[in-house]
Amino acid sequence: MAKADVEAVRLLERFGVTEPKIDPADLAQKLGVIVVQQKMTADVSGMLLRRGEEKVIGVNDAHAPVRQRFTVAHELGHLVLHRGRPLILDTGTRVNFRDSVSSMATDREEMEANRFAAALLAPETMVRRAVREIQFTTAEGLVKELAQRFGVSATAMNYRLLNLGIISDPGDLAI
Incomplete structure (x- = not known):
């Protein structure tokens, strides 16, 4: 770390x-x-x-x-x-x-x-817990929900998820 x-x-x-x-x-x-x-x-x-x-x-x-x-x-x-x-x-x-x-x-x-x-x-432990708790059908929906929950932009959350290895390609998220 x-x-x-x-x-x-x-x-x-x-x-x-x-x-x-x-x-x-x-x-x-x-x-x-x-x-x-x-x-x-x-x-x-x-x-x-x-x-x-x-x-x-x-x-x-x-x-x-x-x-x-x-x-x-x-x-x-x-x-x-x-x-x-x-x-x-x-x-x-x-x-x-x-x-x-x-x-x-x-x-x-x-x-x-x-x-x-x-x-x-967007602390790693909190983000990972939120990903497990949130019900989502699209990656875009996940990003929007997490961005709102953590009070950051969708772009910032997209990067955070990428950097944490939760998503593997920024293209996965069409925002």
């Missing part, structure tokens, strides 16, 4: 979260992180600011709620997994941005934060 998966499970266990829908903003608050919805350019989903003990996650208020949830979870991934990148300001502040480049997941830290977010919002 990758470090991102382990840390996501550890965070859920720390706060006794055992059922979906996981609230990443609530987890952030419990970690002492302020989550703020704000105006951002269209290609920026969010950012993590760290200055000493102060931690703030900014989320693009124009994005869909499921995307905002993933962004908060992604930024929590940076908080838990990464020290942050230095930004030259008048103060010692570190910033992680989630933008169109980071969402392509070509950078190791961005890929780890994405993996953490997926594991946090």
Whole structure:
């Protein structure tokens, strides 16, 4: 199991979260992180600011709620997994941005934060349990039901099921 998966499970266990829908903003608050919805350019989903003990996650208020949830979870991934990148300001502040480049997941830290977010919002044990419980007749129906249950987009759930080996080909799901 990758470090991102382990840390996501550890965070859920720390706060006794055992059922979906996981609230990443609530987890952030419990970690002492302020989550703020704000105006951002269209290609920026969010950012993590760290200055000493102060931690703030900014989320693009124009994005869909499921995307905002993933962004908060992604930024929590940076908080838990990464020290942050230095930004030259008048103060010692570190910033992680989630933008169109980071969402392509070509950078190791961005890929780890994405993996953490997926594991946090749709934990493997919860997803596998839900797959056993749900009655479905099509793969598309399964994805839609799981996406709703876990509060993620159908696309995100499609990738999660693929990465967990529950489906073998993204083409299996015509969404």
